[in-house]
Each structure stands twice: as C-alpha cells, then as structure tokens.
Amino acid sequence: MAASTLVPLQEYLETSYRPDRDWIDGEVKERNMGEGQHAVLQKFFTLLFGTREQQWSVRVLPEQRVQTSTEHYRIPDICVTRRSAPFExxxxxxxxxxxxxLSREDRMSEMQERVEDYLGMGVEIVWLVDPRRRKAFVNDALGLREAVEELTVPGTAIRVAVTEVFAELDELEGKAGV
Structure with missing residues (x-):
C-alpha cells in the first residue's frame, strides 16, 4: 500500500523523489508502480505517442508533475499535451x-480520485489501463466506460486498438493469440 507524509508545498516542489510522488492537501503520497506489466505498458504509450507527436500534434510527457488544483499535484503515468500548449x-x-x-495494489476507487482531479482541471479524457485484466477504460465528462475495441481522443486523430495496447505484454507472458 502506498504511504504518505506531511510536507510543505515548497519543500515538495524543491525535492526530487525517486520515483516522483503526488502532493495532495499537504501530504506527499507514494504511487504504486515498478512492476513489469506496468513498465511494458508505460513504454508502449511513450513510444506510441512519441513517434506520432508531429502527426497527432501532441507532446508526450511520462511521469510529469501536473498541478490539478492549488492543493493537488499529480504525476500521471503518461501526460499528453497539445503541441500548441505552452511548455511548462x-x-x-x-x-x-x-x-x-493500474498496478497490482491500485484500486478503481483510488483511481477515480485521480481521474476527478484531472477532469476537474480541464483534462479532456483519461485512459485507465489494467494490464492484469487486459482491459482499458475511458473517463471523461460522460463518465467511466470500458473501451472494448479502441481508445480514442474525440476531436483528434488519436486512435489505438485495445489489442495493440496489450500485444507485447501478451507475447511476453505467453498469451499471444489467446
């Protein structure tokens, strides 16, 4: 289970955590991560968006601090900004x-708090990806729903087949073609 510690904002902003941590209402909170399945999917999304930054007019930022409100700083696994947005x-x-x-210890209720922070700051869409169950979900103004065939970002050319998301993981775990 992820632990938390009370830390003033300025100290949080001046400290390098390895891995980086969220700052929520004065508490520095560890994030669940570090598993092979998580790493494989994080690499997949980083490479996917990285090789299409020009085509999709985006910038991919893995594990980037995002200030979602005055009292909340989150570190999404992958942050995708519009190329036209200022670099910050x-x-x-x-x-x-x-x-x-999702890592093994993550719970959807905890993820929902993260999602609400992102949507509350104006993020258009959040993808939640569960490597163990091989499921992907989208969350936006319409709520949470499973993406059965494809993950998309409305109003953009961004489209990713759910099977493509899990293809390398299936191969590594001997589940290819299952």
Missing part, C-alpha cells in the same frame, strides 16, 4: 489526455 516545468495548462496504468 510543471504542467498547469490542462493536458489533452492523462493515462494511468
């Missing part, structure tokens, strides 16, 4: 998309 050391301008990859 800490993202204050609402990203186009935030992607969260």
């Amino acid at each position: 050391a800490i993202v204050h301008t609402a990203p186009l998309l935030c992607i969260e990859i």
Whole structure:
C-alpha cells in the first residue's frame, strides 16, 4: 500500500523523489508502480505517442508533475499535451489526455480520485489501463466506460486498438493469440 507524509508545498516542489510522488492537501503520497506489466505498458504509450507527436500534434510527457488544483499535484503515468500548449516545468495548462496504468495494489476507487482531479482541471479524457485484466477504460465528462475495441481522443486523430495496447505484454507472458 502506498504511504504518505506531511510536507510543505515548497519543500515538495524543491525535492526530487525517486520515483516522483503526488502532493495532495499537504501530504506527499507514494504511487504504486515498478512492476513489469506496468513498465511494458508505460513504454508502449511513450513510444506510441512519441513517434506520432508531429502527426497527432501532441507532446508526450511520462511521469510529469501536473498541478490539478492549488492543493493537488499529480504525476500521471503518461501526460499528453497539445503541441500548441505552452511548455511548462510543471504542467498547469490542462493536458489533452492523462493515462494511468493500474498496478497490482491500485484500486478503481483510488483511481477515480485521480481521474476527478484531472477532469476537474480541464483534462479532456483519461485512459485507465489494467494490464492484469487486459482491459482499458475511458473517463471523461460522460463518465467511466470500458473501451472494448479502441481508445480514442474525440476531436483528434488519436486512435489505438485495445489489442495493440496489450500485444507485447501478451507475447511476453505467453498469451499471444489467446
């Protein structure tokens, strides 16, 4: 289970955590991560968006600090901003998309708090990806729903087949073609 510690905002902003941590209402909160499945999917999304930054007019920022409100700083697994958005050391301008990859100890109720922070700051859509169950979900103004065939960002050319998201993981775990 992720732990938390009370820390003043300025100290949080001046400290390098490894891995980086969220800052919520004065508490520095560890994030669940570090598993192979998580790493494989994080690499997939980083490469996918990285190779299409020009085509999709986006910028991909893995594990980027995002200030979602005056009292909340989150670190999404993948943050995707519009290419036209200002480059910021800490993202204050609402990203186009935030992607969260569930780790073994993550719970959907905890993820929902993260999603609400992102949507509350103006993020258009959040993707939640569960590597163990091989499921992907989208959350936006319409609520949470499973993406059965494709993950998309409305109003953009961004489209990713759910099977493509899990293809490398299936191969590594001997589940290809299952």
